[in-house]
Amino acid sequence: MTPAHLVRTLAVAATLCWSPAWAGYTVTAVSNPATVSGAVKYAGTAPKPGQLTITKDEDFCGKKSVYDESLLVSSGGGLANVIVYLDGVTAGKALSTPDAELSNTDCHYIPHVQALAVGTVLHVTNDDPILHNTHGRLPQSDVFNYALPRQGQDIPRKLTRAGLMKVGCDAGHTWMSAYIAVFGHPYYAVTDSNGQFTISDVPPGTYKVIYWHEKLGGKTGSVTVSGGTAAADLTYPAQ
Amino acid sequence: MKQRYTGLGLGLTGAACLVLAGTGHAQDDAWGDFGGNFAAAESGPSAEALWARASVAEGQRLYESLCSGCHGVNGDGQGVAAASMYPKPRDLTLGEYRFRTTLTGTLPTRDDVMRTLALGLPGTAMPAWKPLLSDQQRRSLVLYLETLSDRFEQEGPGPVEVEVASLADPPELTPELIDRGKELYKELKCLDCHGEDGRGDGPSAHTEKNSDGSEADVFDFTYGVYKGGIGSGDVYRTFMTGLDGTPMPSFSDSIPEESDRWAIERYCQSLTRDRGLGFYLAQRPTWERPLAPEPDPVEE
Numbered sequence: 035m036t037p038a039h040l041v042r043t044l045a046v047a048a049t050l051c052w053s054p055a056w057a058g059y060t061v062t063a064v065s066n067p068a069t070v071s072g073a074v075k076y077a078g079t080a081p082k083p084g085q086l087t088i089t090k091d092e093d094f095c096g097k098k099s100v101y102d103e104s105l106l107v108s109s110g111g112g113l114a115n116v117i118v119y120l121d122g123v124t125a126g127k128a129l130s131t132p133d134a135e136l137s138n139t140d141c142h143y144i145p146h147v148q149a150l151a152v153g154t155v156l157h158v159t160n161d162d163p164i165l166h167n168t169h170g171r172l173p174q175s176d177v178f179n180y181a182l183p184r185q186g187q188d189i190p191r192k193l194t195r196a197g198l199m200k201v202g203c204d205a206g207h208t209w210m211s212a213y214i215a216v217f218g219h220p221y222y223a224v225t226d227s228n229g230q231f232t233i234s235d236v237p238p239g240t241y242k243v244i245y246w247h248e249k250l251g252g253k254t255g256s257v258t259v260s261g262g263t264a265a266a267d268l269t270y271p272a273q
Numbered sequence: 274m275k276q277r278y279t280g281l282g283l284g285l286t287g288a289a290c291l292v293l294a295g296t297g298h299a300q301d302d303a304w305g306d307f308g309g310n311f312a313a314a315e316s317g318p319s320a321e322a323l324w325a326r327a328s329v330a331e332g333q334r335l336y337e338s339l340c341s342g343c344h345g346v347n348g349d350g351q352g353v354a355a356a357s358m359y360p361k362p363r364d365l366t367l368g369e370y371r372f373r374t375t376l377t378g379t380l381p382t383r384d385d386v387m388r389t390l391a392l393g394l395p396g397t398a399m400p401a402w403k404p405l406l407s408d409q410q411r412r413s414l415v416l417y418l419e420t421l422s423d424r425f426e427q428e429g430p431g432p433v434e435v436e437v438a439s440l441a442d443p444p445e446l447t448p449e450l451i452d453r454g455k456e457l458y459k460e461l462k463c464l465d466c467h468g469e470d471g472r473g474d475g476p477s478a479h480t481e482k483n484s485d486g487s488e489a490d491v492f493d494f495t496y497g498v499y500k501g502g503i504g505s506g507d508v509y510r511t512f513m514t515g516l517d518g519t520p521m522p523s524f525s526d527s528i529p530e531e532s533d534r535w536a537i538e539r540y541c542q543s544l545t546r547d548r549g550l551g552f553y554l555a556q557r558p559t560w561e562r563p564l565a566p567e568p569d570p571v572e573e
Contacts, residue, residue, distance in 0.1 A: 206477030
């Protein structure tokens with residue numbers, strides 16, 4: 035990712051109000067809950083993920099191929115790693131905060147994209163026998179910057195600020211990148227390898243649906259629900 | 274290297290200008306650090322009372338007259354003098370502070386900011402304000418700085434990672450301690466960035482960027498001018514908390530033993546011994562002189 039690309043990405047993120055704007059969210063019982071699900075697709079030909087160039091710790095990182103995960107499209111056109119959320123839900127189900135993990139494995143991050151709720155404890159771990167330096171950052175400021183010089187290290191960190199974090203490795207592994215979206219409400223999802231997502235227990239109402247993909251940027255849709263199920267599909271034009 | 278001297282020069286010039294302008298007289302508790310305890314401790318005002326006396330309005334007045342030239346009227350780091358500086362003045366609206374005692378990615382304590390204001394950042398244009406501003410004036414400045422970023426209202430200071438009190442009690446300096454530090458420096462891969470000899474020339478040194486997009490200037494321990502200070506615990510504090518907004522990470526999870534933390538600090542400082550800027554300036558006329566200390570001229 036070039037600096038210009040990063041700036042654009044962050045600008046998109048900023049326009050979509052990735053900010054701690056959810057401080058007012060309250061937990062209530064949801065009557066007549068709905069499920070919003072959908073498929074996010076990419077209109078173009080599925081690109082073949084390129085192999086990333088290893089420029090440091092070649093002895094270890096070069097042993098296995100590390101692939102570019104910035105645009106993953108399934109054979110059916112499903113687009114993976116799109117963050118989808120409903121904007122403007124002020125009350126509803128409780129936030130789900132099971133522990134999560136961001137692992138440094140074979141010189142790339144697992145998972146590449148994840149969405150979590152405020153209050154989640156994120157375990158930053160290192161499976162590799164080399165130094166990783168996992169640096170998570172919101173557009174304005176650092177969230178954490180941990181050295182992981184030891185294999186098997188596991189650093190728990192509670193996430194307290196909502197927003198879209200970009201994660202990189204400051205140990206010279208400039209090809210490593212991950213995204214972590216942190217929400218102050220529970221109405222979000224990340225599309226799976228087939229582009230599918232599900233957001234459940236949605237209170238009745240009309241909501242803006244926000245989609246964000248690291249390479250293809252932000253899109254908005256709309257959904258109206260009153261119990262039952264509703265579809266919120268989206269197709270990104272080819273680039 | 275040249276850029277560093279530019280920053281230093283500007284800093285000195287800036288400080289000199291301020292002295293000439295006669296701004297900010299040390300007031301009420303300017304004697305606070307004299308060291309003697311003349312009054313019974315209980316009779317002095319509590320920390321809370323001292324902070325209650327500080328005022329945002331006074332802080333703003335001081336900021337506008339003393340800080341805005343570099344840090345900008347709005348605190349965005351775009352003051353009129355900023356263009357010629359390296360490193361750049363901090364953008365205070367981000368609420369991102371490098372020199373802290375708190376967890377990586379969190380806000381500093383008020384005492385952390387007081388310390389930076391008092392001592393300045395050696396090697397940069399940021400002067401030490403202690404000779405010019407009283408403790409009370411600096412408290413007011415801290416209160417004003419807190420208004421420049423929403424983070425202070427939303428979060429408050431982060432959990433303390435390094436207790437200041439624990440830094441005041443270092444173990445005895447022994448060759449074994451330094452040897453242990455050398456071992457850890459390798460084991461923890463400090464040399465990936467800082468280089469085998471601590472010269473800031475490790476294999477990752479030129480790949481990393483600061484959050485403002487500038488190239489990260491990996492610290493050269495042999496240079497000897499430490500932004501965070503060279504006192505007991507200063508290096509310790511830096512590798513425990515990391516420096517937010519730079520690639521320097523927190524090693525708090527990686528060095529569980531207190532004695533190991535001191536060992537690393539002492540090893541890093543040992544790289545500087547007799548080789549810092551002060552050394553070069555002092556030795557400049559006769560480069561070939563041996564490193565052994567000269568006999569004290571008074572005794573001769």
